[in-house]
Amino acid sequence: MSKKVKNIIAEDLKKRLDGVENALLVNMIGLEVNTSNRLRGELAAKGIKVMVVKNSLARRATSDSPLSKMFEGLEGSSAICWGASDIVSLAKEVVRVSKDKAYAKFEIRGGVMDGEAFQAEQAVEISKWPSREEQIAILLGQIVGVGSKLSSQLLSQGANLASQIKQLYDKDGEGSSDAEAA
Secondary structure: OOHHHHHHHHHHHHHHOOOOOOEEEEEOOOOOHHHHHHHHHHHHHOOEEEEEEEHHHHHHHOOOOHHHHHHOOOOOEEEEEEEOOOHHHHHHHHHHHHHOHHHOOOEEEEEEEOOEEEEHHHHHHHOOOOOHHHHHHHHHHHHHHHHHHHHHHHHHHHHHHHHHHHHHHHHOOHHHHHHHHO
């Protein structure tokens, strides 16, 4: 491949990966075409994009991006997976697929998160973290829980005071004559 063609391909890769900060590197070599298409369809349904690239071209295309560390020391071809709502959702889906027997040749090679490269074993650990949506739900639960507890504590003291005033009112007898007259 001539240098001019390599530069054109590298520029196209650069455009496609523009703005991508988190990605996983996977091996798809050995998957049959129909299996690969089915896999791509499954991942696309989850908002995950997959692109097979030659590592040297990907290294050239990502040289000034956060993804550059992912390609250091790699040879041959790999596939880049990116998308989903966050790196945790991406890792969960890719790990799920890699454990599926139908996609036995699909394996995680590593990835990059916030400009830091990580190995395949760490991708499995990341997949166990709560996703962005789960983290928001946890945070909202903590915020609402404190507010709910504070509200009930404030209201309970007012209810106790009102109850004691009513008891005093009824005890003095003033409340009983009004109740008999009605």
